[in-house]
Structures are given as C-alpha cells and as structure tokens.
Amino acid sequence: MAADRFSDTLPAFAGNIENPALQDSLVYLRTFLGADFRILEWSEKRVAVPVNVTVDLPSLGNYNNIDIQPIEPVLLVFDVENYPVEAPKVFTDRLDFPKDKLAHLYVAVNGKPPAFCYVRGSSNEWYANKRIQDLIVRIGNWLRDAAAGELSADGDQFEPLRLEGYNGTNTYDYDQLADIVNNKRSFVPGQNWTLGLFERKDKNVASYTLVKILTLGNATTIIAEFDEEKKKDKEAADKKRYHYGYIIWNNDDQTFEEYDIALPSDWESFKVFCNRYKLDYTAFEDMVSTGDGNYYVYFPVILAIKRPANLIGFSSNIEFVNLKFKVDTDDKEGGKIINNVPVLFQSHNQPLTEAKAMQISGSTGNFPSRSVVFGCGALGSKIVMHFGRSGLTALTLIDPDHISPHNLIRHTLSAHDIGVNKADGVADAIKKMFPQSTTSKMISGPSFxxxxxxxxxxxxxxEWVFDFTASEAFFNKLAVTKSMEKSQVCSVSISDFGNLGIMLKEGEARNPRIDDLQAHLYSQYRNDEKIEEWLARERAAASTGNLTVHVGVGCNSETTILSDEKVSGHAAFIAGAIKHIMKKDDKSAKIVLSRFDEGENYGIQTQTINVAPFDVIQAINDPSWSIRFKAGILDQITVDAHKAKRKETGGVFVGIANYKTKTIHVVDLISAPPDSRANSVCFFRGHQELPEQIDKVNMGSGGQLGYIGEWHSHPLGPNGLSDVDMQSVYRHKAEFSEMTTPLPVFLTVVTPAGILPFVF
Amino acid sequence: MADSGKNTIKYYPVCNGDMTLITLADKTTILVDCNIRESAKGDDDEDLFDVHEDLLKSIQKDKDGIPFVDVFILTHGDNDHCRGYKKNFYQGDPKNYSSTDKKNNLIRVDAMWFSPMIAEAHDNEDERVYQKEAERRLKLHRNGTGGKDDAGNRIRIIGYDGNEKYEDLDDLRSLPGDVVARFNDKDQDTFSIFVHSPFKEHLTSATKDKNSTSIVFQARFKEKKADTKFITLAMFGGDSDHYAWDTILTKTKKSGKDESESALDWDIFLSPHHCSWSFFNDRPYVDNKEAKKTSLQVLDYKRGTSPKVIASCKKIVEAKPNPPHNAAKKEYVKKVGDANFLNTTVHDVKNGTPQPIIFEITTQGPMKPKAAEGSAKAVGAAALGVVNSTSKYGSR
Known part of the structure; x- marks a missing residue:
C-alpha cells in the first residue's frame, strides 16, 4: 500500500520554463522516468519533479530497523531561474519518512518535508561538476548509507542537527558550555539552568557573543556592568548592547537519539520541545516573567540535549539548540509567560580556540606544555606564527628589539606595529586569533x-628552548648554560646568503649539544659536496669582510639582502619539522637543512642528518675545558691502540676549539703518518703527508676545521703524561702562543686506566 | 566501485569455475581458487572478463613493485579451480623473482593454503605445479631452511594427511573446526576463517574424489575485535557434495560450534560445484530428485532479510544440465528468493561482458558497493578504441 506522498498536495506546474539548462535536465528526467514524469509547482520560483530512487538495502536488514525502502520517492526541486548555479534541493516525498532517526536532513520549514543534506559542504559547488543523473546516484547512495547506518562519516559520533533558515548566530565556546552542562554548574546550585552575559555587537543584526557566564562570585560585578551600559544613551558610540541569556539542560543523564527537524517557533511549541527532551523550563519561565533584568525584548536561550555519542567535530555529547526569544512586558504576568511569544532559532559560531586551530590545521598535538622562544625577528616571528596557527600557544617570547620600518620586508608583523616590541607584537597577534581563549598562554617581553x-x-x-636569534653570542651562551638540562634545545638560523636554513636540535640531556651539532655539520663536508661548497662560499665572503662565517647570518640588518619568501620558505619547513619531532616525541638529535637552489631552475631541497651523542671528557689537568668527541672517535683510537699491542701508537685529531665555551670538538682522526716510529715506550709521530691532509680538512671545511691536537698510547702506563710528553707540550705551547688566535695544546693519552685528555 | 577502506568480497565471473578475492580493510588479499582462462571466447561464448588484469589492479605490490596476494586458498585441484595458476603466479624461491617475472606480471603467493588431498591425485598441469610449489615450501619448513618464513615461502596445511605424511609440520596445520585469524604472518582482529573440511573420513574413503575433499570454509567478519557478533559470514564450498555437507553439519553440531562460533551461519553462500545438484543429492538428478534434508538444513542457517546465494557458473538453463543444474537453482531460490540468487554469468553484464559480483562488508551485512558517480567533465583516454583504430571519412 503506497503511503501518502507530499507531492499529492502540490499542483501541477502550469508555467513555461525558459531556463535552457533546466530544460535539458527536465528532458533527461522525462526520458529517465517515462510515463511517471511530472512537473509540480513547489513555490513561486521552484518546481519539483517526483523521482522514485532505487535503494540497495543491506543483507542483514536495515540499521536500527530504520524504515528505508527499496524504492524511495523523492522530490527534486529546481530553482527555475538560478539552476544549475543553484543545485537542486532534494526532499523526501514520503510523509512517513523516518526523519527523526536520521542526521543529514535539513530542518523542515513551512510545513514542507525535510531536505537531504547530500554533500558535505556546498551543494552548489558540488553540483557545478555534476549532472542530474549524478545527483540521483548520490541520493540513492545517501539512502543506502542511511539503511546501512553509515550516513555519519565519522564513526560512532553523533551528527548534530542541520540548520537552515536561522536567524542570526550565537558565538560561544562549545567546550565552555558543555563543561557547564556536564558538571551541572548552575547559577543557583542544584538548578538545571544558568545565565550568561551576551553582547550584541552589531545593533542591526541579532547575533550574540557570550561574554561571561554568571556565577555567584561574579554576579554583582556583571550586573553593575550591565546596568552601566544600560544607562548609556542608545546612540552612544561606546555603548555595549548586553543581553542576559539562558542555558537550560536536563540534570538526568538520559540521552536522546531522535532528531527533531521541527524546532520550536513559539512559546507553545517550545514547551512541547522541552518536554520531549525532558528539559524543565519552569524556573526559566519564572525568571523571565518576574524580571531578569533584560531590557531588550530579544534574548538568547540555549537548550542542551544529551546525545548517546559525541557530536561530530565536538568534544562532548551535548548538542546545543540555539534559540532567540522575544518577550515584551505585556507577555508576562504572575511568574508565567502568558502570550504565545515568537521563538526563532540561531546557528552556533564557535570562536577560534587553540583546540580548533589544532583541529583545522591537522596538528595532532603532543605539544609541549610550555616553551620559550628567544628571537622574534624575521625567521622567529614566522616560525612562531606557524606554531600559533597550529594551536601551539604555550609560548614565552623574548626579544629586546622593536619593529622598524625596514623589518616589514621580512617580519610577520605589519606597518601598524612599527615601534612595538617584536615579542609583544607577535604574542598579541596570536592572542587576538583566540579572543575567547580562557587559557591564553602567551607571555612576552624584551628579556628575562x-x-x-x-x-x-x-x-x-x-620543555623546549628555541633560539631564533641568529646571534653567535647567544648561541655560545646557550651552549654552555647549565640550567636547561631537561629541555629540548633547538637553534635555527639562516646562512649561505639566505639560501640555507639550518636547524640544530639537541639530543637528550643536551647531548649532542648545539655546538656539537654545528661541528658535526662542518665535518659533513667530507660526504656532502653541497656542504663543502657552502663552507667555501662562507669563507670567501668572510675574507672580503662581508660576513662572518658563523652559521646564522644576522638578517636583522638593513644591509642584509634576503627576500621575504626565502625566509618564509625556511620558516615554514622548519616549523613543520619541529612539529613533526614534537608529534613523534623524538628526543634524538638532528640537523635539518632547507636549501634554496637558484640555478637554472628555482628549487628547494631538504635534508636531515641524525647525530649520535658525543663522548664528553673533562681535561684532566684543567676541568674547565671539555673535550667533546664525535661518536666513534674514542672507539677508533682504543682499537688502534689495542692493535699496536705492546707498542705505542698515536695520531692526530681534527676538530675545532672554542675559547668562549672552553670546548674542544673532535670530529675526525688522521692516523699516524707513515714515517712514524714506535716501540713499547716511545711513539714518534711522523709528518709525511700530514700537512697535505690537514690542508684538505681546512680547505674542505671552509676553514672551520683543522688540526686540533694529538693522541698516543701508553700500553704499559703511565696513566698520565710522561716527561717526554711534557717536553712536546712545552714545544707546542711555545709555538701556539705566537699565533693570532693561540691554539690550546691538546694532548690525549690512551692508558691502561682509560683515555685521558689534557689541555694547556 | 568498492570503498577502498572496506572489507570486500569479489566473485569473479569465470563461467563454470570459482575465483573469489577477499580484500580486507588493511589491503590484505585472500584469493580463493583461480580460473584464469586464455583470452577470446569462453564456454558460453560470452566476452570474457579480464580477471587477471582486474586481479593485478586489486592486489598490492611490495616495495620492489612485485604484485602479491597474501594468501591463496586452493579448495581442490580441479582444473576449473586452479586454471592459469602456472602461467600467472610465480613459483619457486621468492629471492629469484626476476625482472622478467615482473614484466610478465607474475603474482607472488605470499602464503599458500594447501590440502594434502591435492597430493593424492593431480591430474592437470596447474594442479601439478601447485603441488610442486607446495612441496618446495614444505621442504623448506621440514628442513628448517633459512628464509622459510619469507613471503613466498609461507604455507598452511589444511586438513588431514592422505598417503603423504606431514605430521612433523603440524604447527603449520589447521584442522576442521579450527579458526584461523592469522594470514600471511599478520594477525587479523576482525576477520577469520572457520575451517570446515576436508575430513579424515573423506580422505580415506574408498569412493573419495576431489569434490568430496574440497576445502570448505566460512569467512567471518566482525565490526570490532571484541564483538561476538559477526557482521558478515560467507561460506565457500569448493566442489563439496552433499556427503561432505552431511558430515560438516553433523560434526559442527556435535562440537557445539554451530552455536558458539556461528560456524554454520551464512549471509553469502557460494553454491558448491557451480550450482550442481551434487550439493543436494547424487547425480544424475533424474534418479535422485529429492533434495537431502541435511543439505536443506545447511541452507536454513541463512541469516538476515536477504541472504545471497552465488552461482559461479554459466547461465543456468533447463537443458544441458551437469552443472549448473536448474533443479539446484530452484532449491536455492526456494530458500532465498529469486532476487538473492546471483549467477555470475548473467548478474551484471556490461557490453556483453559479465562483471564481478562485489560485496562490501557493512555492519548490516554484505551490501552492493555504492554506485559510482560520474562528473560533468569527460576526456577520452589513449586506450579508447577510436584512438587505437582507423576512422575512415570521405565521400566514397
């Protein structure tokens, strides 16, 4: 027996259709439907065509026994003028369609059946690339999914109601209200409602924004504030239009699965709606009618419905229905609303929160609970903005500098920030993105x-310490600071005339340290031509006085030539690399490079070098000096010493010494030259081909690495330097002291008691 | 077009023969039998569906670009269940898979399922080669050779031994009544196979033939690991006859696994021996027109509102029986209705070529995949016939 059809109530369309695209589609439908083809009048500007859609039903029966049938009558509704720019709407033609069990239906309006929400996003955009037959396929698939219980694409989550035809918006943080409902935080303890202060920012638009939730603690202040604004002239420029709004919930934990596509339109239907979801409105009615202080007739009312599963896109199972009441003085009497006042519905706007930023940016989190950033210049400001836009805002920003006009070429801030402290400016920009954030975590200032x-x-x-200062001084300070052993330290800079981005990220317990990573990077000239070429360019530039060779050219100087897009390119990649490391909770050390190539084609390459921890030994004679050996070096000399058995042996260290940090980095070995001689008590380190080898190191590393010291073994002891050793030390010292930058005399002995380094 | 993140079962149209591909959501593929015929015309003169090409598109390639199926289950060695094995699948040490093999699109079988029955009587070349490959793998495992557990060397023995003994390899064996949830060295949470057959008595029976010793199994899908309810149960019967099913029914009920494992229930039933009467009673039909009660009982384990019977065979007509039998079809239709009896040759024919029957596994049971949507933009591709043939124009 055929059930009643909505289309039975529609008259046949008697007009002419002149829209050629619509004519085409109707011709298709006429062929497709044959004798059943009819055009009905839907509204003044719309026509409807009834179509029976074939639906494949699941083998084990419909999900929840929902009444979807193998043949589903639907109505395709066309806008006579704007088709096909405006996609057809599709309505069920069954009056008994199981609408309260399905998501993805629009709220029904004007006594019409509900429409299918058949695409996520804009149906007009979707239809721009589709034909009428595709729409029919899509509707068949929609109904198939409904029968299979697969309509909601997000697993077990609950689809919120689809709203159309709403009247203004209400902006509040979903989580804040859900928290109130879930924890029953009523204004008057034990009740099922609470009050919020809402502002209507545009006097011509009835859209509200939640300012504050009233509590017993803040009520007096808020009421005073409310009254203050009330007193102001209605035309006053600074007048804030405040409304008290209500949030009503059910104190039981009962959940409701049914969708209601008919929202209340007046006081009577409001009460029916509330009863359906077991929402007690008596206290609300009493408040409204005995004087709640509202002086505008309109005010927001938010009903909370508990669903059986979390709402898609939200963190809780509370669905809010946003209403707007219009109650005038005549409408209330004796604690009751006496007239059938109008009720309109509104849509919800979620203010941007860090959680939302994380979600929208696809950041899976594992963000540190707090990080500090030194340097909010061009590179730093851009990386920090990427963090902020990912919802990573637990940041303390430090920069002593202020925005100058020339900074605008490469800084993330803009002209109206000139004169503003860079750290404050960036922090402010991020704070403004999350205006309703109750947990704003940005801190900023010029220095500690x-x-x-x-x-x-x-x-x-x-948890993280970021150095974006491009300052060699700060780099050195950071290297030796003892107070951040538990932090992950990461230094980022730009070199090679802006073409090379370098991120040095330390390992666990600060080993390898940023300066270890830097030395390691220099030592890569042996394996990587590009690094060798870069270091050569740096050396050439240094000799002409253009730049220092230190990695990290300052890009805050007016004279530095570097484009914004290059800084952005490095910043974007490095921000992504850092987030990736956070996500994986990767504590290991790495060097991450981004490199622009301005050859025949403009390009960018990236590279990651993983670095093992260094072996660190204090100098025996002077513990203020640390020797940091690249992994494997100590093993190698131990093996060499062992191989020589009872004879002494030795070799030369390649590396770099830093007086500022009192650190010697050893990154490579040169074995004993062929003219070396040894017996069980003596080792004569020869020099055949040694100069050539050192020169090779020196040239290859752009002067960053060279001879740094020597080692030899004492297979039978002593566990320290012998007199013979000391004579060499004095001889070396005499020579090194004469150098412009004196080299420390660094001698290591491999003894039965272990490896013992000495620095003089 | 099936959803790539879903579990699916695809019944290939291979005339009188079986070839089914089970694809799990994690892309694991299990091929049940193959009947890859040479091109040109088939038995019924229909245009052949290119199963080999479709199979290649449906399975994964490893990091070296070698196409592989995770598991190949050969129910038994009849030609219409293993035709094309030798030519389309790689045999031998997987390390020796060559670039020529790759060029020939040879598919590596990562793990093979093997019934010792095949060893008993191989009478066609494909079966002989399958047996040889199985023996190669068994030898590796027997000798504990390195690499025995590599993809391409894995093997599972299904059922009991015949004359050839493999007791020393019992750790590789699954017996009737066992549930297997590990496929190609990977545990599956929501998919498993219940092994029904072959039984020992079939192997040792004097009247044994390959058909009564087919591997029979039930493929089982759950929604979540912890669920006890199955969302789809698909029965694969090979060429098993009513004797085999009688035993399956009796043994399963006796073990209680009809209840505890829902081992007899089904949503999709691949009709044994290509819709042959042998599932219902002895042949010829004219002498044994009554369907055995046990066989009908097996069908009564159907679930849901629209259980499906697949007849993987040529078009069923009254004349020329031996399989398929129209009488068998009638029995099936009595149980599931005409709309749910699906014959691979006629169910979905596009431009004269039968198409595979595909089911997507949903929480509501097996369903036809969603219909494919088109778009407003279309371009001809290089493979178009028009592009690859001469078009003649002119006034004469």
Whole structure:
C-alpha cells in the first residue's frame, strides 16, 4: 500500500520554463522516468519533479530497523531561474519518512518535508561538476548509507542537527558550555539552568557573543556592568548592547537519539520541545516573567540535549539548540509567560580556540606544555606564527628589539606595529586569533630578568628552548648554560646568503649539544659536496669582510639582502619539522637543512642528518675545558691502540676549539703518518703527508676545521703524561702562543686506566 | 566501485569455475581458487572478463613493485579451480623473482593454503605445479631452511594427511573446526576463517574424489575485535557434495560450534560445484530428485532479510544440465528468493561482458558497493578504441 506522498498536495506546474539548462535536465528526467514524469509547482520560483530512487538495502536488514525502502520517492526541486548555479534541493516525498532517526536532513520549514543534506559542504559547488543523473546516484547512495547506518562519516559520533533558515548566530565556546552542562554548574546550585552575559555587537543584526557566564562570585560585578551600559544613551558610540541569556539542560543523564527537524517557533511549541527532551523550563519561565533584568525584548536561550555519542567535530555529547526569544512586558504576568511569544532559532559560531586551530590545521598535538622562544625577528616571528596557527600557544617570547620600518620586508608583523616590541607584537597577534581563549598562554617581553637565565628553576617548565636569534653570542651562551638540562634545545638560523636554513636540535640531556651539532655539520663536508661548497662560499665572503662565517647570518640588518619568501620558505619547513619531532616525541638529535637552489631552475631541497651523542671528557689537568668527541672517535683510537699491542701508537685529531665555551670538538682522526716510529715506550709521530691532509680538512671545511691536537698510547702506563710528553707540550705551547688566535695544546693519552685528555 | 577502506568480497565471473578475492580493510588479499582462462571466447561464448588484469589492479605490490596476494586458498585441484595458476603466479624461491617475472606480471603467493588431498591425485598441469610449489615450501619448513618464513615461502596445511605424511609440520596445520585469524604472518582482529573440511573420513574413503575433499570454509567478519557478533559470514564450498555437507553439519553440531562460533551461519553462500545438484543429492538428478534434508538444513542457517546465494557458473538453463543444474537453482531460490540468487554469468553484464559480483562488508551485512558517480567533465583516454583504430571519412 503506497503511503501518502507530499507531492499529492502540490499542483501541477502550469508555467513555461525558459531556463535552457533546466530544460535539458527536465528532458533527461522525462526520458529517465517515462510515463511517471511530472512537473509540480513547489513555490513561486521552484518546481519539483517526483523521482522514485532505487535503494540497495543491506543483507542483514536495515540499521536500527530504520524504515528505508527499496524504492524511495523523492522530490527534486529546481530553482527555475538560478539552476544549475543553484543545485537542486532534494526532499523526501514520503510523509512517513523516518526523519527523526536520521542526521543529514535539513530542518523542515513551512510545513514542507525535510531536505537531504547530500554533500558535505556546498551543494552548489558540488553540483557545478555534476549532472542530474549524478545527483540521483548520490541520493540513492545517501539512502543506502542511511539503511546501512553509515550516513555519519565519522564513526560512532553523533551528527548534530542541520540548520537552515536561522536567524542570526550565537558565538560561544562549545567546550565552555558543555563543561557547564556536564558538571551541572548552575547559577543557583542544584538548578538545571544558568545565565550568561551576551553582547550584541552589531545593533542591526541579532547575533550574540557570550561574554561571561554568571556565577555567584561574579554576579554583582556583571550586573553593575550591565546596568552601566544600560544607562548609556542608545546612540552612544561606546555603548555595549548586553543581553542576559539562558542555558537550560536536563540534570538526568538520559540521552536522546531522535532528531527533531521541527524546532520550536513559539512559546507553545517550545514547551512541547522541552518536554520531549525532558528539559524543565519552569524556573526559566519564572525568571523571565518576574524580571531578569533584560531590557531588550530579544534574548538568547540555549537548550542542551544529551546525545548517546559525541557530536561530530565536538568534544562532548551535548548538542546545543540555539534559540532567540522575544518577550515584551505585556507577555508576562504572575511568574508565567502568558502570550504565545515568537521563538526563532540561531546557528552556533564557535570562536577560534587553540583546540580548533589544532583541529583545522591537522596538528595532532603532543605539544609541549610550555616553551620559550628567544628571537622574534624575521625567521622567529614566522616560525612562531606557524606554531600559533597550529594551536601551539604555550609560548614565552623574548626579544629586546622593536619593529622598524625596514623589518616589514621580512617580519610577520605589519606597518601598524612599527615601534612595538617584536615579542609583544607577535604574542598579541596570536592572542587576538583566540579572543575567547580562557587559557591564553602567551607571555612576552624584551628579556628575562637579571640572573634568571642561569637559574635551573627558570627553565624547569620549558620543555623546549628555541633560539631564533641568529646571534653567535647567544648561541655560545646557550651552549654552555647549565640550567636547561631537561629541555629540548633547538637553534635555527639562516646562512649561505639566505639560501640555507639550518636547524640544530639537541639530543637528550643536551647531548649532542648545539655546538656539537654545528661541528658535526662542518665535518659533513667530507660526504656532502653541497656542504663543502657552502663552507667555501662562507669563507670567501668572510675574507672580503662581508660576513662572518658563523652559521646564522644576522638578517636583522638593513644591509642584509634576503627576500621575504626565502625566509618564509625556511620558516615554514622548519616549523613543520619541529612539529613533526614534537608529534613523534623524538628526543634524538638532528640537523635539518632547507636549501634554496637558484640555478637554472628555482628549487628547494631538504635534508636531515641524525647525530649520535658525543663522548664528553673533562681535561684532566684543567676541568674547565671539555673535550667533546664525535661518536666513534674514542672507539677508533682504543682499537688502534689495542692493535699496536705492546707498542705505542698515536695520531692526530681534527676538530675545532672554542675559547668562549672552553670546548674542544673532535670530529675526525688522521692516523699516524707513515714515517712514524714506535716501540713499547716511545711513539714518534711522523709528518709525511700530514700537512697535505690537514690542508684538505681546512680547505674542505671552509676553514672551520683543522688540526686540533694529538693522541698516543701508553700500553704499559703511565696513566698520565710522561716527561717526554711534557717536553712536546712545552714545544707546542711555545709555538701556539705566537699565533693570532693561540691554539690550546691538546694532548690525549690512551692508558691502561682509560683515555685521558689534557689541555694547556 | 568498492570503498577502498572496506572489507570486500569479489566473485569473479569465470563461467563454470570459482575465483573469489577477499580484500580486507588493511589491503590484505585472500584469493580463493583461480580460473584464469586464455583470452577470446569462453564456454558460453560470452566476452570474457579480464580477471587477471582486474586481479593485478586489486592486489598490492611490495616495495620492489612485485604484485602479491597474501594468501591463496586452493579448495581442490580441479582444473576449473586452479586454471592459469602456472602461467600467472610465480613459483619457486621468492629471492629469484626476476625482472622478467615482473614484466610478465607474475603474482607472488605470499602464503599458500594447501590440502594434502591435492597430493593424492593431480591430474592437470596447474594442479601439478601447485603441488610442486607446495612441496618446495614444505621442504623448506621440514628442513628448517633459512628464509622459510619469507613471503613466498609461507604455507598452511589444511586438513588431514592422505598417503603423504606431514605430521612433523603440524604447527603449520589447521584442522576442521579450527579458526584461523592469522594470514600471511599478520594477525587479523576482525576477520577469520572457520575451517570446515576436508575430513579424515573423506580422505580415506574408498569412493573419495576431489569434490568430496574440497576445502570448505566460512569467512567471518566482525565490526570490532571484541564483538561476538559477526557482521558478515560467507561460506565457500569448493566442489563439496552433499556427503561432505552431511558430515560438516553433523560434526559442527556435535562440537557445539554451530552455536558458539556461528560456524554454520551464512549471509553469502557460494553454491558448491557451480550450482550442481551434487550439493543436494547424487547425480544424475533424474534418479535422485529429492533434495537431502541435511543439505536443506545447511541452507536454513541463512541469516538476515536477504541472504545471497552465488552461482559461479554459466547461465543456468533447463537443458544441458551437469552443472549448473536448474533443479539446484530452484532449491536455492526456494530458500532465498529469486532476487538473492546471483549467477555470475548473467548478474551484471556490461557490453556483453559479465562483471564481478562485489560485496562490501557493512555492519548490516554484505551490501552492493555504492554506485559510482560520474562528473560533468569527460576526456577520452589513449586506450579508447577510436584512438587505437582507423576512422575512415570521405565521400566514397
């Protein structure tokens, strides 16, 4: 027996259709439907064509026994003028369609059946690339999915109601309200409702934004504030239009699965709606009618419905229905609303929150609870903005500098920030993105207070320490600071005339350290031509006085020539690399490079070098010096010493010494030259081909690496330097002291007691 | 077009023969039998569906670009169940898979399922080669040779031994009544196979033939690992006859696994021996017109509102029986209705070529995949006939 059809109530369309695209589609439908083809009048500007859609039903029966049938009558509704730019709407033609069990239906309006929400996003955009037959396929698939329980594409989550034809918006943080409902935080303890202060920002648009939730603690202040604004002249420029709004929920944990596509339109239907979802509105009615202080007739009312599963896109199972009441003085009497006042519905706007930013940016999180950033210049400001836009805002930004006009070429901030502290400016830009964030975590300023930098407690809470300063001085300071052993330290800079982005990310417990990574990077000239060429360019530039060779050219100088897009390119890649490391919780050390290529074609390449921890030994004679050996070096000399058995042996170290940090880095070995001689008590380190070898190191590394010291073995002891050794030390010292930058005399002995380094 | 993130079962149209591809959501593929015929015309003169090409498109390639199926289950060695094995699948040490093999699109069988029955009587070349490959793998495992567990060397023995003994390899064996949830060295949470057959008595029976010793199994899908309910149960019967099913029915009920494992239930039933009467009673039909009660009972384990019977055979007509039998079809239709009896040769024919029957596994049971949507833009591709043939124009 055929059930009643909505189309039975529609008259046949009697007009002419002149829209050629619509004519085409109707011709197709006429062929497709044959004798059943009819054009009906839907509204003044719309026509409807009934179509029976064949639906494949699941083998084990329909999901939840939902009444989807193998043949489903639907109505395709065409806009006579705007088709096909405006996609057809598709309505069920069954009056008994199981609409309250299905998501993806639009709220029904004007006594019409509900329409299918058949695409995610804009149906007009979708239809721009589709034909009428594709739409029919799509509707068949929609109904198939409905029968299979697969309509909601997000697993077990609950689809919220689809709203159309709403009247203004209400902006509030879903999580904040869900928290109130879930924890029953009523204004009057034990009740099922609470009050919020809402602002209507545009006097011509009835859209609300939640300012604050009233609590017993803040009520007096809020009421005073409310009354203050009320007193102001209605035309006053600074007048804030405040409304008290209501949030009503059910204190039981009962959940409701049914969809209601008919939202209340007046007080009577509101009460029916509330009863359906077991929402007690008596206290609300009493408040409204005995004087809640609202002086505008319109005010927002938000109903909370508990669903059986989390709402798609939200963190909880609470669905909010956003309504707008119009209650005038005549409408209330004796604690009751006496007239059937109009009720309109609104859509919800979620203010941007960090959680939303994370979601929209596809950031899976594992963000550090707090990080500190030194340097908010061109590179730093851009990386930090990427962090902020990912929802990573638990940041303390430090930069002593202010925005100058020339900074605008490469900085993320803009002209109206000129004169603003760079750290404050960036922090402010991010804070403004999350205006309703109740947990704004951005802190900024020009510097740490004196002494704080070296206090361990200062960095205790910083999971990450970022250095974007491009300052060699700061780099050195960071390398030797003892107060950040637990932090992950990461230094980023740009070199090679802006073409090379370098990220040095330390390992666990600061080993390898940023300066180890730098030395390691230099030593890569042996394996990587591009690194060798870069170091050569740096050396050439240094000799003409253009730049220092230190990795990290300052790009804050007016004279530095570097384009914004190059800084952005490096910043974007490095921000992504950092987030990736956070996501994987990767504590290992790495060097990450991004390299622009301006050859025949413009290009960018990236490279990651993983670095194992260095072996660190204090100098025996002077513990203020640390020797940091690249992994494998100590093993190698131990093996060499062992191989020589009872004879002494030795060799030369390649590396670099830094007086500022009192560190010697050893990154390579040169074995004993062929003219070396040894017996069980003596080792004569020869020099055949040694100069050539050192020169090769020196040239290859652009002067960053060279001879740094020597080692030999004492297979039978002593466990220290012998007199003979000391004579060599004096001889070396005499020579090194004469150099412009004196080289420390660095001698290591491999003894039965272990490897013992000495620095003089 | 099936959803790539879903579990699917694809019944290939291979005339009188079986070839089914089970694809799990994680892309694991299980091929049940093959009947890859040479091109040109088939038995019924229909245009052949290119199963080899479709199979290649449907399975994965490893990091070296070698196409592979995770598991090949040969139910038994009849030609219409293993035709094309030798020519289309790689045999031998997987390390020796060459660039020529790759060029020939040879498919590596990562793990093969093997019934010792095949060893008993191989009478066609494909079966002989399958047997040889199985023996190669068994030898590796027997000798504990390195690489025995590599993809391409894995093997599972299904059922009991015949004359050839493999007791020393019992750790590779699954017996009737066992549930297998590990495929190609990977555990599956929501998919498993219940092994029904072959039984020992079939192997040792004097009247044994390949058909009564087919591997029979039930493919089982759940929604979540912890679920006890199955969302789809598909029965694969090879060429098993009513004797085999009688035993299956009796043994399964006796073990209680009809209840505890839902081992007899089905949503899709691949009709044994290409819709042959042998599932219902002895042949010829004229002498044994009554369907055995046990066979009908097996069919009564159907579930849901629209259980499906697949007849993987040529078009069923009254004349020329031996399989398929119209009488068998009638029995099936009595149980599931005409709309749910699907014959691979006629169910979905496009431009004269039968198409595979595909089911997507949903929480509501097996369903036809969603219909493919077109778009407003179309371009001709290089493979178009028009592009590859001369078009003649002119006034004469």
């Amino acid at each position: 207070k004196d002494g704080l930098f070296d206090k361990p407690e200062t960095f205790e809470n910083y």
